[in-house]
Amino acid sequence: MKEKETLWNKNFSVACIANFLIACSFNLLVPVIPLYLTEVLHIPETNVGIVLSSYVLAMLFMRPFSGYMVDIFPRKALYIIGLSLFVSVYLGYYLVTAVLAFVIVRFIHGVFWGITSVSANTVVIDIIPASRRAEGIGFFGMFNNLALAIAPYIALNIYHSAGFHWLITCAIGMGIMAIIFVSLINVPVRPKSVRPPLSFDRFILLPALPVLINQIIMTSAWGTLIPFAALYGKSIGIQNSGILFLFLAFGIIVSRIFSGKMVDKGYIHPVIISALLIAAIGFVVYSQVHLLVAFCVSAFVVGVGFGMLLPALQTIYVNMATHDRRGTASSTYLTGFDVGNGIGMLTGGYIITLWSFQTLYIIAAAACLLGIIVYLTSTIRVYNRKKLVE
Secondary structure, eight states: OOOOOSSSSSSHHHHHHHHHHHHHHHTTTTHHHHHHHTTSOOOOOHHHHHHHHHHHHHHHHHHHHHHHEEEEEEEHHHHHHHHHHHHHHHGGGGGGOOOHHHHHHHHHHHHHHHHHHHHHHHHHHHHHOOGGHHHHHHHHHHHHHHHHEEEEHHHHHHHHHOOOOHHHHHHHHHHHHHHHHHHOOOOOOOOOOOOOOGGGGGGGGGGGGHHHHHHHHHHHHHHHTEEEEEEEEHHTTSOTTTHHHHHHHHHHHHHHHHHHHHHHHHOHHHHHHHHHHHHHHHHHHHHHSSSHHHHHHHHHHHHHHHHHHHHHHHHHHHHTTTTGHHHHHHHHHHHHHHHHHHHHHHHHHHHHHHHHHHHOOOOOHHHHHHHHHHHHIIIIHHHHHOOOOO
């Protein structure tokens, strides 16, 4: 009987700690920037969206190029360079006093986050044993979820007690610690190969294009949840809507305990279909039952659903890519998540204005069910035909 390969070795543990620190540094600013723009810089609320969207646009612009760079250049070196530049941009926040300057700083920050996130995801795939790939991807992503739950709470406390500049200082400190941990990761040396010509398929994993379209449908539901949580909670009489993030993160963490192992054992399709069904049920409860207990339970259920879904989706991309295109696979997965998330955020505001929050989350549940239909009729066939064994 073949001995099970070790996942939680020193290398993987260091990579997870680095990922947690990077994610904390990133998430510290997310809940605070709108407050700082309106309360300190006195920027009209209508302009806040412009500042926030500049970051997203930069990430979308940079993701495909990042995948190409990760596949061409040494991955660890690019990871450290991208992360160092990402951390250095924080210095710009000390100086900004106008909306245009903030847009520029956020855009540059988004560019370097695009490089950092793709590099991080690709490096960890290189150090995870192939037999435990989905499990490893799930646990690695779990540290992002821990940061998502912890960092916003810490950030608001620092901002209200010490101010925005102290918050930036904390973000820089976490970023520097992350750089130190990344430098300790031992990444396998790839054999030197001839640099491939620049072409479209170096930016998007073309065999996985149907998967990308399916992913955008699935993740558009996720994009309706987090941005509108506080407003929805307030509208149904739940003032402490921040508790949603804790239950959402808890659901994701619980799902990672079992879902990755199931994917590695060959149950990738049942995991994805079950995940979407679970998420759809969570959205329906979230939309219809307006009690604190239901608010928390539905957030937990949605967290379990997407906690199962996202690592399995990333595994599909990786399994459809050769070793020298893992960066392209990671960037395609992250691009799909960004686009779906963005569509959910953009359409969510219009749906709420035209109809209601309840309608929005019923539509989110419908998007999950539509994702199942597309997966069963298209994605499974594409994956089974195009997957590789490495």
